[in-house]
Amino acid sequence: MNLLKTIPNYKVWIAGLSLLASLVGCNSKTETSQTQEEKPAAADSTKPAESQKKTILFFGNSLTAGYGLDPAEAFPALVGEKAKAAGYDYQVINAGVSGETTAGGKSRISWVLRKPVDVFVLELGANDGLRGIPLADSRKNLQAIIDTVRLKSPQAQIVIAGMRIPPNLGPDYGEQFYRIFTEISAKNKAALIPFLLENVGGIRKLNQSDGIHPTAEGHKIVAENVWKVLEPVLQKQSL
Template sequence: MSYKAWVFGCLLVAGVTGCNSKTENKQTQAEKPAVTAEKAEKPASSTTKTILFFGNSLTAGYGLDPSEAFPALVGKKAQEAGFDYQVVNGGLSGETTAGGKSRIGWVLRKPVDVFVLELGGNDGLRGIPLADSRKNLQAIIDTVRQKSPQAQIVLAGMQIPPNLGPDYSEQFKTMFTELAQKNNLTLIPFLLENVGGIRKLNQPDGIHPTAEGHKIVADNVWKVLKPVLEKQQT
């Protein structure tokens, strides 16, 4: 396997257990969800809307200050564009779709206006049956619709290398497109576009994006999210 394929596979795991022992030293940093709100220049008013990013260590910004993770960077872009939104980071390292399903009710104790769902990469690298992953993602979507019926849901698409066979990897990729179509969700085609497998955009552990990598991920998200926010303003 080439270095690029190895790194790309490790990066998609985005969990507490990495592809080498170096990641274990950082485990305690990422064991808890990064449930934080991006600070605004002024206190949130009664009209301030909420964007919740719900995912694994990619969302949590493993190895970085939370302000360097892509959810916080997206929040800054929203503020600079004149949108009155606060960002909540609900990322948890090592999270699978099953784990997300079990904690979604707790995370949604308060309603949100935009829900960005970034889960599935860990399932794919562990070879979890796609039927199970699909069912868990659908359950998360259904819970969001139940608890925050006004929320716009954005689904982050992911890809995995063909280690488990080309059929599995292709079906994994299309799973996100199919879920988005079925549920009328907004889709980010591939969250790690122009980041996954690129050495200089990942930390020394070869697994997690650097601060520069997160800037690119934030750009990928913002291209899709900006029209959603614009629509909510009308």
């Protein structure tokens, strides 16, 4: 079964991702510079306020950061609102950085986790897939991030956001890429969001002009996808 074909209008989504992949290849120096400039701002946002609240940390790329939107419109903030409405007193930290790869995440995770967290949502890998990074490297980096979380916040519940990519590098690569998330979540007994962009990826009206970054409305659906998996985790922690 080709998992990509479960995405509505996946050809539109593929076209957008393919365009982004070509831009990544042509402008790698520019993107690196931009990412370096963005990191301090993202890192500053990870400083928890002094409180007794439990903490949910979203660690990811431009999808988590809310590329093109106000941070309040990005899915981490929307999930925080859902948690509050449901009676869960958590501080939400958005540690998303546009252009981030699993290698980049591995490099900054120790700095981000200067203080322990209670829930860690890992959303990385899409940029690896767009660049054709060897799957073994992506898997190793994701596992290293999880290992660091276990070391620095042993009590934290981990949630992994699954991602799918277009078959530009062949259907086998795409299928094996998707399986990384299911296998790592099982290995680490982590909760899994099967596909972060379910009911959003490939739907033109729910994505910005680049065809890959969700609009504010798209982020509302992404927040629902996350909340379905995250709410049981918060329920478990409240027992």
